[in-house]
Amino acid sequence: MPTLLLSADLHLGRRAAAAAAGSAAGAGAGFGPEPDLLRASAGWLRLARLAADSRAGAVLLAGDVVDEASGFFEAFEALAAGLSLLRDHDIPVVVTAGNHDFEVLPALLRQLNLPNVHFLGEGGQWSGITLSLSGTEIQFVGWSFPARHVYDDPLLSLPADLLRNDIPVIGLVHGDYAVRESSYAPLSPARMQQAGVTAWVTGHIHKPAVLQSSGPFIAYPGSLQALSPKETGPHGAMRLTLEGGRLTHGFIPLSAVRYESLPVPAGDISTETDLRAAVQQSVTDFCRQNEADLGEVSRLVADLRFTGTHPDPEGLQRHIGAVAQEEFRSGGLLVTLRRLVSEARPGLPPLETLAAETGPAGVLAAQLLTLREKPESPESVAFIRRMTEEISAVGRLPVFAPIAGGLPGSTSPETITLIEEEMLRLLTALLRQKEAQHG
Numbered sequence: 001m002p003t004l005l006l007s008a009d010l011h012l013g014r015r016a017a018a019a020a021a022g023s024a025a026g027a028g029a030g031f032g033p034e035p036d037l038l039r040a041s042a043g044w045l046r047l048a049r050l051a052a053d054s055r056a057g058a059v060l061l062a063g064d065v066v067d068e069a070s071g072f073f074e075a076f077e078a079l080a081a082g083l084s085l086l087r088d089h090d091i092p093v094v095v096t097a098g099n100h101d102f103e104v105l106p107a108l109l110r111q112l113n114l115p116n117v118h119f120l121g122e123g124g125q126w127s128g129i130t131l132s133l134s135g136t137e138i139q140f141v142g143w144s145f146p147a148r149h150v151y152d153d154p155l156l157s158l159p160a161d162l163l164r165n166d167i168p169v170i171g172l173v174h175g176d177y178a179v180r181e182s183s184y185a186p187l188s189p190a191r192m193q194q195a196g197v198t199a200w201v202t203g204h205i206h207k208p209a210v211l212q213s214s215g216p217f218i219a220y221p222g223s224l225q226a227l228s229p230k231e232t233g234p235h236g237a238m239r240l241t242l243e244g245g246r247l248t249h250g251f252i253p254l255s256a257v258r259y260e261s262l263p264v265p266a267g268d269i270s271t272e273t274d275l276r277a278a279v280q281q282s283v284t285d286f287c288r289q290n291e292a293d294l295g296e297v298s299r300l301v302a303d304l305r306f307t308g309t310h311p312d313p314e315g316l317q318r319h320i321g322a323v324a325q326e327e328f329r330s331g332g333l334l335v336t337l338r339r340l341v342s343e344a345r346p347g348l349p350p351l352e353t354l355a356a357e358t359g360p361a362g363v364l365a366a367q368l369l370t371l372r373e374k375p376e377s378p379e380s381v382a383f384i385r386r387m388t389e390e391i392s393a394v395g396r397l398p399v400f401a402p403i404a405g406g407l408p409g410s411t412s413p414e415t416i417t418l419i420e421e422e423m424l425r426l427l428t429a430l431l432r433q434k435e436a437q438h439g
């Protein structure tokens with residue numbers, strides 16, 4: 001029962017981006033003493049070592065293995081090291097090219113000229129090879145990008161007589177799954193389902209996804225190493241095991257860097273130290289919740305969103321400015337705070353304070369306080385009845401007739417919540433007006 005390791009979108013030659021675009025820290029100074037870890041090539045070497053150590057049946061790479069022709073030298077060095085390690089362990093590698101490496105990948109592989117490496121589909125012509133992996137025969141078929149742009153579904157040119165029907169067939173193709181019109185090889189799910197292939201390994205989309213787990217298996221392994229702040233979540237390779245007629249699959253986190261957007265409750269932050277403590281807590285919570293898929297991650301590049309309400313949004317903004325771009329270590333990770341954004345809304349002063357004031361805001365606050373603390377009191381009951389009557393009257397207007405049936409019942413908890421929310425909204429508006437009048 002051979003286990004195959006699936007990967008795509010390695011983009012050898014690229015390096016994971018860290019801090020905010022254009023910032024001095026992002027230029028490299030902020031990266032500390034471990035820059036090589038963040039290179040795409042480091043991820044590839046981790047995959048090759050894993051394949052060797054775990055005695056994988058084969059390694060499959062579905063395109064965009066190399067970032068661009070400018071990555072030639074770095075890719076050559078990394079591919080030479082990784083592929084020859086796999087050769088030394090008798091592990092075959094099946095490769096196709098994507099829109100980024102349609103030109104450079106075949107040239108590199110020709111130059112490396114390794115017997116365990118099988119490049120399929122050169123020039124947009126489907127080709128196949130049958131390999132015997134620990135006693136199991138598997139046919140691999142593949143298609144490679146012939147140019148930067150391809151507008152037709154590559155499966156339209158898949159020759160029916162290429163595929164064997166007596167052994168499992170695994171297809172490699174780089175393209176845009178379920179996108180009807182694309183300049184990057186649109187892939188029709190129906191054609192992939194009906195092709196007679198046991199499993200499809202695709203590339204192009206950097207977010208790992210199992211599109212269907214059987215009939216056939218179709219997956220984007222995703223970029224091996226997360227490469228930009230847009231690539232949140234776990235990144236790595238996939239594992240596909242063939243046992244008799246059954247397929248099982250799994251995900252192996254191999255990326256050294258993890259990008260995330262984390263929420264931080266803003267409510268209790270009144271000093272810079274509070275803010276750092278809240279950030280630390282949010283990072284710790286994230287690590288605890290994601291322990292299982294952190295894998296090789298040693299860098300966390302975090303965007304932080306300060307959420308909820310805050311009594312002094314401007315003060316909060318000042319504290320955020322002071323902490324932006326800081327780096328710290330937490331639980332074995334080096335954490336970079338990339339972008340900090342306040343989404344906090346201005347909070348209300350305590351209702352008790354407001355209720356003591358005269359004027360409409362005071363009356364409203366007192367009423368809301370009574371409603372919350374004594375919902376059963378005759379005063380509250382009368383108030384709820386009056387509000388429901390008003391709402392029902394509105395509901396009876398012809399214009400609301402189509403949705404009138406959806407209005408909550410008179411004293412249901414939903415009605416009370418609705419009334420409370422409306423009162424809070426009104427109170428906030430009243431206080432803003434008052435502020436504006438006072439200049």
Ligand SMILES: [Mn+2]
Nearest residue numbers: 064098099204
């Ligand atoms: Mn691509």
